[in-house]
Amino acid sequence: MGGTVSLRALDMAAQVRAQGQVMSGRAEQVTQQLETAIGLGLLNPGERLPPELVMADRLGVSPLTLRQSLAVLRSKGLLETRRGRGGGSYVTGMLAVRETDIARELRNYKSSDLRDLIDLAASTAGSTARLASRRSDELDVRRLRSLAQRFASSSEPHMLRQADARLHIGVGVAAQSRRLTSLLIQVHAELSPLTWGEAWRLEHSNAVQGHEDMLAMIEQGDAAAAEDSAIAHFEREGALIIDQHLDLLTSDLADPQ
Numbered sequence: 001m002g003g004t005v006s007l008r009a010l011d012m013a014a015q016v017r018a019q020g021q022v023m024s025g026r027a028e029q030v031t032q033q034l035e036t037a038i039g040l041g042l043l044n045p046g047e048r049l050p051p052e053l054v055m056a057d058r059l060g061v062s063p064l065t066l067r068q069s070l071a072v073l074r075s076k077g078l079l080e081t082r083r084g085r086g087g088g089s090y091v092t093g094m095l096a097v098r099e100t101d102i103a104r105e106l107r108n109y110k111s112s113d114l115r116d117l118i119d120l121a122a123s124t125a126g127s128t129a130r131l132a133s134r135r136s137d138e139l140d141v142r143r144l145r146s147l148a149q150r151f152a153s154s155s156e157p158h159m160l161r162q163a164d165a166r167l168h169i170g171v172g173v174a175a176q177s178r179r180l181t182s183l184l185i186q187v188h189a190e191l192s193p194l195t196w197g198e199a200w201r202l203e204h205s206n207a208v209q210g211h212e213d214m215l216a217m218i219e220q221g222d223a224a225a226a227e228d229s230a231i232a233h234f235e236r237e238g239a240l241i242i243d244q245h246l247d248l249l250t251s252d253l254a255d256p257q
Contacts (some may be wrong), residue, residue, distance in 0.1 A: 041166030118238030
């Protein structure tokens with residue numbers, strides 16, 4: 001990637017809210033925000049973070065709190081600090097996709113809550129695609145197609161998870177709706193940790209086609225078709241998540257600990 005993290009991306013990172021986690025303090029919250037932002041592709045390997053004073057101001061914390069968070073991210077291998085000319089804090093890692101983590105996250109959900117999350121993801125994606133078809137310009141479409149190509153050319157699970165989320169958040173940006181984009185960030189912060197594990201190994205080509213269908217309708221300005229294709233895309237992926245969730249519940253019942 002390279003370059004410096006944009007202030008827009010940093011503002012998006014600031015909108016991440018922890019779901020179902022008890023945080024001991026503000027530094028831990030900021031750590032989670034930045035870690036999730038890396039997982040969503042808002043912050044990318046090779047990018048340099050803005051100066052600490054700028055970051056602290058954008059994230060609404062003191063410089064000391066920010067430094068504590070950055071130190072934790074460095075210890076996890078997600079950041080490194082370079083000295084000298086061109087120095088600063090750089091994103092150097094990505095969040096791994098682990099089957100045990102996915103299973104743990106899925107087990108934390110009630111089936112009804114998981115269906116609600118998928119319904120929210122589908123309806124939000126549909127609304128943003130509909131608005132993007134009406135409000136996006138040629139530059140927006142080029143950016144979205146670049147994001148879609150990044151996903152299409154990826155094969156590693158962590159890259160697929162990141163590129164998938166970043167594309168859908170990008171549709172929110174193209175829709176020119178701050179609130180919908182913020183909602184998309186929250187939805188994908190919760191949804192992405194459930195995706196692109198082993199159960200998804202055959203889904204890549206379907207997802208690529210789903211992205212293409214949605215972007216084609218956005219580019220053509222067909223609001224109804226853009227909305228329908230976005231909803232269909234998330235309903236398909238939601239079915240995969242539900243199936244995996246139910247498989248885990250069945251396995252747990254068959255082999256109680």
